[in-house]
Amino acid sequence: MGFWLPFTIGLSAAATAYSGYASAQAAKKAAAESRRRTAQAREAAQAEIKQMQADASQRQQQFNTQIAASREATAASAAASDRAAAQAESQMAQTRASSALSIHNQQLQASVARMQSAGAPIKKRKRARSGTPESERTKLSIDSGLGIGGGGDTASTSGGLNFG
Numbered sequence: 001m002g003f004w005l006p007f008t009i010g011l012s013a014a015a016t017a018y019s020g021y022a023s024a025q026a027a028k029k030a031a032a033e034s035r036r037r038t039a040q041a042r043e044a045a046q047a048e049i050k051q052m053q054a055d056a057s058q059r060q061q062q063f064n065t066q067i068a069a070s071r072e073a074t075a076a077s078a079a080a081s082d083r084a085a086a087q088a089e090s091q092m093a094q095t096r097a098s099s100a101l102s103i104h105n106q107q108l109q110a111s112v113a114r115m116q117s118a119g120a121p122i123k124k125r126k127r128a129r130s131g132t133p134e135s136e137r138t139k140l141s142i143d144s145g146l147g148i149g150g151g152g153d154t155a156s157t158s159g160g161l162n163f164g
Helices: 005-116 133-144
Strands: none
Touching: none
């Protein structure tokens, strides 16, 4: 058996060397596969992060659009409310003015009716008959300028006589 011993040892060494070589090759393959899977996982994670960022950006834009639309609607509603309030105030002012005018007209009509029903005294003009002493006195006072409301001009008349 001594003859076969170095051969078996050599064969055993070769088998061990081959086994080590095969193990090394398998380990290299496993490491390469592991790196490939890690790279794929990293790429997938980066793609997922990019998608999440895009989704978040889109949601932010939608939110901003909704906020802007809400602000516009609120401003339009406030403007409409202001216009309605101004119109109501204007109508109330017109109603107050109309009511005040109506009250004034009623008071005026009542005052006119009271005056008419009270029978305000009417001054009757007294006429003197022509040719009577009273009518002659009145005619003389009118002619002389000394009559009622006459007064006359003292520079041109003296005692009611005109020397002019």
